[in-house]
Amino acid sequence: MASQFSKECLSNMFEFCDEKTLYYCLFVNHEWLVAAVPTLWADPFGECLSPFDEDEEVERFERKSIFLIRTYVSCLSENIRVSLFGENSKNTMPTSIKPMFDYGSFLQNLDYYQLYNLVGLWLEETQMGLGAQKSNTSKCDLQNRLQTKVTRELCRLFVAQSIGIKQLRLHTKLRGPFGFESAPAIVFTEFPGAVKAFDQLEYLQCIVEKNFSEVFGGLANICHNIRDVEVIEYRQDNQDFANLIGAQKRLTGLDFFSGISQTPLITQSLGVKAHSLLELRLTGNHSIPLNIFNTSQSLYSLELVGDYKIADFRKLSESSFKCLHSLSLSLENMHIKELKTILRNTHGNLKDIDITWNLPLSPKVCEQVIEAIRHFCPGALSLELSLEQEAMKKIPSLLKSLTSLESLTIIGKYEEENMGFKFNDLLAEVGDNLPCSLHVLDLSESCWIIDGPELENFLTQCEVKLNVPLYLELSHMTDEILEIGRRYQKKGILRENECMKTYIPNQGIRIEIGDLAPFTEE
Numbered sequence: 441m442a443s444q445f446s447k448e449c450l451s452n453m454f455e456f457c458d459e460k461t462l463y464y465c466l467f468v469n470h471e472w473l474v475a476a477v478p479t480l481w482a483d484p485f486g487e488c489l490s491p492f493d494e495d496e497e498v499e500r501f502e503r504k505s506i507f508l509i510r511t512y513v514s515c516l517s518e519n520i521r522v523s524l525f526g527e528n529s530k531n532t533m534p535t536s537i538k539p540m541f542d543y544g545s546f547l548q549n550l551d552y553y554q555l556y557n558l559v560g561l562w563l564e565e566t567q568m569g570l571g572a573q574k575s576n577t578s579k580c581d582l583q584n585r586l587q588t589k590v591t592r593e594l595c596r597l598f599v600a601q602s603i604g605i606k607q608l609r610l611h612t613k614l615r616g617p618f619g620f621e622s623a624p625a626i627v628f629t630e631f632p633g634a635v636k637a638f639d640q641l642e643y644l645q646c647i648v649e650k651n652f653s654e655v656f657g658g659l660a661n662i663c664h665n666i667r668d669v670e671v672i673e674y675r676q677d678n679q680d681f682a683n684l685i686g687a688q689k690r691l692t693g694l695d696f697f698s699g700i701s702q703t704p705l706i707t708q709s710l711g712v713k714a715h716s717l718l719e720l721r722l723t724g725n726h727s728i729p730l731n732i733f734n735t736s737q738s739l740y741s742l743e744l745v746g747d748y749k750i751a752d753f754r755k756l757s758e759s760s761f762k763c764l765h766s767l768s769l770s771l772e773n774m775h776i777k778e779l780k781t782i783l784r785n786t787h788g789n790l791k792d793i794d795i796t797w798n799l800p801l802s803p804k805v806c807e808q809v810i811e812a813i814r815h816f817c818p819g820a821l822s823l824e825l826s827l828e829q830e831a832m833k834k835i836p837s838l839l840k841s842l843t844s845l846e847s848l849t850i851i852g853k854y855e856e857e858n859m860g861f862k863f864n865d866l867l868a869e870v871g872d873n874l875p876c877s878l879h880v881l882d883l884s885e886s887c888w889i890i891d892g893p894e895l896e897n898f899l900t901q902c903e904v905k906l907n908v909p910l911y912l913e914l915s916h917m918t919d920e921i922l923e924i925g926r927r928y929q930k931k932g933i934l935r936e937n938e939c940m941k942t943y944i945p946n947q948g949i950r951i952e953i954g955d956l957a958p959f960t961e962e
Contacts, residue, residue, distance in 0.1 A: 445471075447471065447474065447475050450471065450472060450475035450476070451475050451478065451479065454475060454476050454479040454480075455479060457479070459480065462476050462479060462480045463480070466480070477540075477541055477543075477546065478546040480546075481541075481543050481546040481547065482546055482547065482548040482549065483548060483549040483607075484508055484547070485549065485550065485551035485554040485555060485558070486549065486551075502561055502565070505558040505561045505562060506561065506562050506565050506566070508558060509558050509559055509561075509562035509590075509594075510562065510566075511539065511543055512543060512544065512594050512597065513562075513590070513594070514538075514539050515539050515542060515543055515544055515597060515601075516593060516594075516597060520593055524586065524589055524590055524593065525586075542601050544594075544597045544598045544600070544601035544602060545601040545602060545603060547598050547601075547602050547605060548602075548604065548605060548606045548607065549605070549606060549607040549608075549609075550595075550598060550605050550607070550608050550609070551609040552591075552595070552608070552609060552610050552611070552623070552626070553609065553610075553611045553623050554609070555591055555594065555595070556587065556588075556591045556623035557623070559587050559590045559591050559594070560583070560587045563583055563586060563587055563590070564583070588623075588624050591623070591626065592626050595626055595628055595631065596631045598637070599628055599631040599632070599633050599634050599637045599638075600631065600632055600633045600637075601633075602633075602636075602637045603636070604636070604637065604639075604640045605637050605638055605640075605641060606640065606641065606642050606643065607641075607642065607643040607644075607645075608638070608641055608643070608644050608645070609644075609645040609646070610625075610644070610645070610646040610647070610652055610655060611623075611645075611646060611647040611672060624651075625651040625652050625654070625655055626655075627654045627655050627658055628655065628658070628659075629655070629658025629659060629661070629662060630658065634658070634662060635662055638659065638662045638663050639662055639663065639664075639665070640665060641659070641663045641665065641666055642665065642666060642667045642668065643666070643667065643668045643669075643670075644659075644663075644666050644668070644669050644670070644684075645669075645670040645672065646669075646670075646671060646672065646681075647671075647672050647673050647675065648671055648673070648674045648675055648676060648678050648681050648706075649675040649676050649678075650676055650678070652678075652680075652681075653678060653679075653680045653681075654680070656678065656680035656681045656683070656684045657680040657683065657684075659684055660680065660683040660684040660686075660687045661687075663684070663687070663688075664687050664688060664689050664690075665688070665689060665690050666684075666688045666690070666691060667690050667691065667692050667693060668691075668692065668693035668694075668695075668719075669685065669688075669691065669693065669694055669695070669696075670695040671694075671695065671696045671697055671698075672697060673697050673698075673699045673724070674696065674697065674698045674699055674700060674703065674706065674724075675699050675700065676700070677700065677702060677703045677704065677705045677706060678705065678706070679705050681705075681706065682705040682706050682708065682709040683709070685706065685709040685710060685713060686709040686712060686713070688713065690716075691713050691716055691717070692716060692717060692718040692719065693717070693718060693719040693720075694710070694717055694719070694720050694721070695719075695721040696721065696722050696723070696724075696728065697723045697724040698722075698723075698724040698726065698727045698728060699724055700727060701727050702727060703727040703728055706728070707727075707728050707729065707732060710728065710732060711732040714732055714733045714734075714735050714736045715735040715736060715737070715738075716738070717733070717736045717738070717739060718738055718739060718740045718741070719739070719740060719741040719742075720733060720736060720739060720741070720742050720743070721741075721742075721743040721744075721745075722743070722744055722745070722746075723743075723744075723745040723746060724745075724746065726746055726747070726748055726749075726752070729752060729755075730744075730748065730752045730753065730755060730756035731752065731755035731756065733756060733759070734755065734756065734758070734759045735759075736759070737759065737760050737761070737762070737763070738763050739761060739763060739764050740763055740764065740765050740766065741764075741765065741766040741767075741768075742761070742764060742766070742767055742768070743766075743767075743768035743769075743770075743794075744768070744769050744770070744771070745770045745771075746770075746771070746772065747771065747772035747773065748771065748775075750775050750778065753775050753778045754775070754778050754781075756778075756782075757778040757779070757781040757782045757785070758781065758785075759785065760785055761782060761785045761786045761787075762785070762786065762787045762789060763789065764786045764789060764790060765789060765790060765791045765792065766790075766791065766792040766793075767782070767783075767786070767790055767792070767793055767794070767795075768792075768793075768794040768795075769794070769795050769796070769797075770794070770796050770797075771796075771797045771798070772797065772798050772799055773797060773798075773799045773801075774795075774797045774801055774805060774809065776805050776808050776809065776812075779795070779809065779812060780808075780812045780816070783812050783813065783815075783816035783817060784816050786816065786817070788816065788817065788818060788819055789819070790816075790817045790819070790820055791819065791820060791821045791822065792820070792821060792822040793813065793817060793820055793822065793823045793824070793825075794822075794823075794824040794825075795809060795813075795824070795825055795826065796824065796825070796826040796851060797826055800828070801826075801828060802828070803828050803829075803830035803831045806826075806827050806828050806830075806831030806834075807831050807834050809825070810825075810827075810831065810834045810835075810837075810838050811834075813825075813838065813842075814837065814838055814841040814842070817842070818841060818842065818843070818844075819844055820842050820844070820845060821844060821845060821846045821847070822845075822846060822847040822848075823838075823842065823845060823847070823848050823849070824848075824849040824851070824882075825849070825850060825851065826851045826852075827850060827851070827852060828852075829852065829887070832850070832852070832863070832866060832886075833866065835850065835866065835869075835870060836866070836869035836870055836872065836873045837873070839870060839873040839874060839875060839878075840873040842875060843875050843877075844875065844877055845875045845877065845878055846875075846877050846878060846879055846880065847878070847879070847880035847881075847882075848878065848880065848881055848882070849880075849882035849885075850882070850883055850885075850886040850888075851885045851886065852885065852886045852887040852888070862889050863886075863888040863889065863890060864890060864891055864894040866888075867888070867890055867894050867895070867898050868894065868897060868898065870898070871897065871898045871901035871902070871905075872901070874901060874902065874905045874906065876905055876906060876907050877907060878906060878910065879906070879907075879908045879909070879910060879911060879935075880910070880911045881910060881911070881912050881913070882911075882913045883912075883913060883914050883915060884913035884914065884915050885915060886915055887915060887916075888914070888915060888916065889916045890914065890916070890921070892918070892920035892921055892924055895921055895924055896924055899924070899928045899933055899934070902933055903931070903933045906933075909932055909933060909934060909935040910933065910934055910935060911934075911935045912925075912934055912935075
């Protein structure tokens with residue numbers, strides 16, 4: 441059976457398999473091995489280590505990292521290994537052991553910082569090339585230099601062997617599991633084979649700083665087909681990066697976080713490319729004027745985070761957003777007139793809406809936001825909304841208008857003394873106006889206090905009206921509420937295993953009902 445599939449068919453199937461499944465596929469037969477290895481080694485740096493991971497996860501990650509780097513190092517020529525590690529490399533990596541594949545040729549997603557970090561873990565574990573040092577200080581310095589050299593040689597290997605790197609992540613300093621760590625910049629485009637390796641690059645994630653100027657300059661001469669650019673932090677208005685953006689012919693996605701106040705170089709380049717953007721996310725220091733995106737009339741997704749001046753926001757709101765399906769605004773304050781204009785200019789096509797703000801708003805303004813959504817977004821499928829207490833009475837009428845709504849998240853404000861508000865009557869009205877398509881109701885940050893009988897009545901309405909089990913999250917819970925939740929889970933009204941969260945006052949503890957022991961009959 442296994443041999444009946446062609447290599448192309450196997451490769452297509454393996455693209456949908458997770459790493460563990462691919463690993464088992466290696467042992468089916470030779471044909472499956474040859475077809476699975478390219479997919480398994482296309483994104484070897486995809487897994488990251490979090491500072492909050494358990495010890496077992498850290499240990500597993502380190503074992504995998506050591507194997508990964510050791511395999512790549514074994515692909516280097518003997519002369520390079522000897523130049524890096526001395527004669528010691530012949531003992532730990534005998535030349536008679538040849539790698540089965542040119543693993544570097546399969547690489548499609550390169551995370552430079554992750555590579556540098558994993559090389560450091562491997563050197564620390566194996567002590568390759570470090571045995572002759574006597575003092576700890578000199579040994580540390582040697583390891584840092586050797587870490588850079590090994591990383592450079594592996595990058596040279598990838599560039600020489602790769603038939604096309606699709607994604608590139610460039611950062612020299614990020615928070616890792618052991619704090620902030622730095623990596624020196626390497627100019628990949630200086631290596632032989634750079635044109636073949638990077639001319640089909642589609643995704644670039646980077647920190648824009650002086651260290652990477654040469655890298656950006658080299659990529660600008662080679663890469664013209666980047667579709668998505670994610671700037672983690674724009675630390676310097678960089679001409680080379682501006683040239684790289686300007687050289688792209690197919691740029692459709694931009695995720696930009698600015699850390700400086702003046703950005704004339706990148707602003708000019710983005711202004712030229714704005715008309716082709718389909719996805720736009722702007723956060724941080726708002727140094728890029730919004731009006732340059734007035735020509736982005738094909739935008740499918742727009743996200744703005746921060747405090748925008750009303751004049752700047754007004755210029756953007758005057759644009760046509762007839763293709764916009766997803767709008768996310770996380771603002772310090774709400775410019776209600778401009779928001780209404782943006783919603784009106786979407787021509788009823790918005791499907792996903794996320795509107796939150798940090799500063800307190802009057803109930804009147806909140807109600808105006810709700811009315812604007814009701815009027816201009818009748819086809820919305822997903823809605824997340826910040827509301828003041830008095831404006832929450834408008835939620836039933838909102839649900840009545842959004843008949844196709846599938847997901848609703850309400851975010852409220854806690855009062856220091858009360859820690860929540862009684863909403864029994866309002867919940868009953870919500871139940872009366874439930875869209876039959878609703879399958880997510882997130883009230884975990886709504887400050888709603890609901891009594892058991894009212895919750896049971898609401899869930900009875902859900903049983904009658906909803907087409908699918910409901911994923912429900914509540915902010916304030918009691919033992920009675922938990923018992924009701926368990927019962928309606930068993931009846932299939934609430935989604936099993938992840939249906940509700942509880943909030944225990946004064947302790948700040950959230951508990952998922954799905955995490956509790958399986959239900960048993962008393």
